[in-house]
Amino acid sequence: MAEFTLRLRRYDPESGDAAYWEEHTIDLEPHRSVLEGILQAKNRDDGSIGIRCSCRAAICGSCGVRINGRPDLACHTHLDHAKKHSSDGVIEVEPMGNMPVIKDLIVDMEAVHWKKIRRVTPWLIPKQPVPEREYVVPREAMVDVTQSMACIQCGACVSDCLSMEVDPEFIGPAALAKAYRFVGDPRDDQHFERLQDLAEDPHGIYDCTHCFQCIDACPKGVAPMSQIMRLRRLAGNDFAIEDRNNGERHEAAFVSLVKQYGLLNEAELLPRSYGGDTPLAKFKPSAAAELTSSLPAIAKALLRRKVTPAAVFKPHKLAPADRAEVKRIYETVEGRDERVEFNIYISGRDEDLT
Amino acid sequence: MKVAYWPGCVSRGFTPELHGSMAKIAPLLDIELVALDRASCCGAGVIAEHNPELADTLNARTFALAQQAEGTALMMNICSTCQGAQSECQERLDASAEYRAKINETLAADGLTYETGLSNKNFLWLLVEEMGLDELRSRVVRPLTDLRVGPFYGCYIVRPVTRLGIDDAHPRDAYLGQVIEALGGTVTDYAGAHKCCGFPIITMNKDASLKQAGRHLGDAVDAGADCLVTPCPLCHLNLDLQQPLAERVVGRDLGMPVLHLPQLVGLALGVSPSELGLQRHVVKPTSVIDWTTSVVGEVGAPSAGG
Numbered sequence: 243m244a245e246f247t248l249r250l251r252r253y254d255p256e257s258g259d260a261a262y263w264e265e266h267t268i269d270l271e272p273h274r275s276v277l278e279g280i281l282q283a284k285n286r287d288d289g290s291i292g293i294r295c296s297c298r299a300a301i302c303g304s305c306g307v308r309i310n311g312r313p314d315l316a317c318h319t320h321l322d323h324a325k326k327h328s329s330d331g332v333i334e335v336e337p338m339g340n341m342p343v344i345k346d347l348i349v350d351m352e353a354v355h356w357k358k359i360r361r362v363t364p365w366l367i368p369k370q371p372v373p374e375r376e377y378v379v380p381r382e383a384m385v386d387v388t389q390s391m392a393c394i395q396c397g398a399c400v401s402d403c404l405s406m407e408v409d410p411e412f413i414g415p416a417a418l419a420k421a422y423r424f425v426g427d428p429r430d431d432q433h434f435e436r437l438q439d440l441a442e443d444p445h446g447i448y449d450c451t452h453c454f455q456c457i458d459a460c461p462k463g464v465a466p467m468s469q470i471m472r473l474r475r476l477a478g479n480d481f482a483i484e485d486r487n488n489g490e491r492h493e494a495a496f497v498s499l500v501k502q503y504g505l506l507n508e509a510e511l512l513p514r515s516y517g518g519d520t521p522l523a524k525f526k527p528s529a530a531a532e533l534t535s536s537l538p539a540i541a542k543a544l545l546r547r548k549v550t551p552a553a554v555f556k557p558h559k560l561a562p563a564d565r566a567e568v569k570r571i572y573e574t575v576e577g578r579d580e581r582v583e584f585n586i587y588i589s590g591r592d593e594d595l596t
Numbered sequence: 597m598k599v600a601y602w603p604g605c606v607s608r609g610f611t612p613e614l615h616g617s618m619a620k621i622a623p624l625l626d627i628e629l630v631a632l633d634r635a636s637c638c639g640a641g642v643i644a645e646h647n648p649e650l651a652d653t654l655n656a657r658t659f660a661l662a663q664q665a666e667g668t669a670l671m672m673n674i675c676s677t678c679q680g681a682q683s684e685c686q687e688r689l690d691a692s693a694e695y696r697a698k699i700n701e702t703l704a705a706d707g708l709t710y711e712t713g714l715s716n717k718n719f720l721w722l723l724v725e726e727m728g729l730d731e732l733r734s735r736v737v738r739p740l741t742d743l744r745v746g747p748f749y750g751c752y753i754v755r756p757v758t759r760l761g762i763d764d765a766h767p768r769d770a771y772l773g774q775v776i777e778a779l780g781g782t783v784t785d786y787a788g789a790h791k792c793c794g795f796p797i798i799t800m801n802k803d804a805s806l807k808q809a810g811r812h813l814g815d816a817v818d819a820g821a822d823c824l825v826t827p828c829p830l831c832h833l834n835l836d837l838q839q840p841l842a843e844r845v846v847g848r849d850l851g852m853p854v855l856h857l858p859q860l861v862g863l864a865l866g867v868s869p870s871e872l873g874l875q876r877h878v879v880k881p882t883s884v885i886d887w888t889t890s891v892v893g894e895v896g897a898p899s900a901g902g
């Protein structure tokens with residue numbers, strides 16, 4: 243037995259008072275979970291502490307909270323580990339972010355998380371005609387979607403998504419990972435429609451700021467951001483969806499500029515992201531409008547000699563021999579019949595096998 | 597210490613003062629830079645989004661070139677995004693001999709091979725892990741006394757924690773604070789230090805992108821920071837170059853100077869602000885220059901704007 247102190251965030255909307263912190267001392271073995279600690283405080287000190295839980299085994303996804311500022315499952319975090327990573331020896335537990343608090347540590351998953359999950363049509367739309375018996379699919383195809391199927395809907399990734407923090411309408415990591423689960427499923431009949439919908443939505447796949455928060459937040463290794471990148475890959479490359487958000491244009495411009503110069507030529511990237519992947523992009527109306535609206539920043543940069551006119555007109559690039567090597571790599575890799583995607587989640591590491 | 601030096605693209609394009617200041621301070625730290633001038637763009641996550649094998653092959657080529665750079669102890673970068681994008685590729689390359697062989701097959705045409713075991717460290721990591729904070733402290737000639745500096749890391753250098761080797765023995769997500777203190781400055785805690793500058797979606801959702809930059813800059817203002825410091829030139833673009841637009845989106849004046857890490861180190865090593873290219877920033881580093889009153893005359897920043 244050991245003694246731990248929990249600092250819980252309390253909030254009761256019916257009281258009319260603001261949220262506050264409250265400390266509880268508990269006695270449990272160090273390998274027991276933060277959830278058990280909270281439940282002991284609830285049983286011994288104050289039955290009104292609000293916490294949602296069910297399985298206590300990291301399966302049901304009910305007990306998502308923030309522990310010492312990071313989202314996690316309370317039943318999946320050892321007390322000694324949590325104490326070690328606290329700022330002052332006291333384990334701090336608060337409700338998840340990006341969702342309204344119902345009471346204490348319980349957030350309104352329905353208002354945010356589930357609404358977004360429903361947004362992506364989270365069920366299979368089967369290919370017609372439906373076979374008399376089961377669908378027969380290649381094994382690899384289902385292995386590919388297992389990572390997104392590992393989701394237990396705990397909301398930890400939603401809690402700390404940095405795009406959602408500034409854009410609450412962003413569909414978000416959990417729902418987009420769920421979308422990949424069906425886009426990657428060969429039995430589904432609506433891959434193109436699903437992708438077009440998510441690419442054209444201003445709060446869809448191109449609204450993710452690539453911040454990796456959801457990868458670290460997820461207790462199940464779903465890596466939602468990686469699933470979002472796969473959705474983009476399929477939408478932009480395989481289905482050639484030219485979305486209104488410049489997502490596909492930005493990627494295409496970036497990739498082809500590096501192919502051409504070996505280095506990134508940012509002065510060309512901006513206009514091409516708006517106007518399309520051509521040197522004439524900067525003269526297109528959409529690009530011109532954007533450049534004009536960015537003018538104060540660019541004018542100031544020119545004034546400070548930060549961006550010299552030469553940098554705009556004479557891009558930095560590799561020597562010809564190296565440009566040729568880069569180009570050949572592009573041609574070899576892009577010339578393959580099938581794109582190679584090595585995913586450590588699925589393949590594992592060599593050292594894991596020995 | 598001799599390092600295979602990867603400056604990245606942005607540090608030679610839109611933020612030339614970053615590469616310039618690194619080149620200025622390297623001799624003062626006894627770091628010999630062997631530039632990888634044959635290497636290509638790391639892809640900044642965008643090439644990996646397009647085709648992971650392509651990004652892995654391009655970066656394997658860079659790693660192979662670094663391994664060929666004679667007498668170098670390791671590879672060093674000066675960009676959080678290069679660090680993250682390259683670490684992601686290296687993680688895949690190192691995970692499987694079979695996959696590595698496939699990539700090396702493509703490189704073989706140009707006589708290159710990547711072998712596991714290359715250490716690739718951002719300048720920030722190198723300062724703390726290779727040079728050591730005591731050594732850095734001993735070289736400070738103009739301590740940043742009374743300068744309140746807010747760290748801004750950039751997502752790519754702090755997440756995912758396992759890929760980036762962040763653990764109890766290597767608290768790399770706390771190194772900026774340690775360096776600021778070693779230089780004699782004061783660390784300002786504020787909410788945004790480990791958050792996203794918003795740059796990756798600047799062309800896709802400009803409003804959300806600038807809201808992120810504006811929010812973190814505003815938090816730093818409220819926490820009383822004199823300036824921010826970042827190891828990431830892409831963060832610098834959204835936090836400095838775009839700051840006037842971010843001010844409009846969040847509806848408040850910010851005026852928060854943002855320094856590149858080598859610039860902050862350079863100031864403490866006694867290099868003048870103009871040699872570090874501080875006059876090139878969009879937001880005038882007045883608060884920083886006031887502090888080094890002795891050199892204020894050398895800063896040729898035009899007085900317009902700021």
Ligand code: SF4
Binds near residue numbers: 457470
């Ligand atoms: S990577 Fe994208 S989805 Fe994941 S937390 Fe960041 S912004 Fe949200």
Ligand code: SF4
Binds near residue numbers: 416
């Ligand atoms: S993706 Fe991971 S963090 Fe997000 S809801 Fe599913 S299990 Fe939870």
Ligand code: FES
Binds near residue numbers: 295318
């Ligand atoms: S109680 Fe079910 S996941 Fe924690």
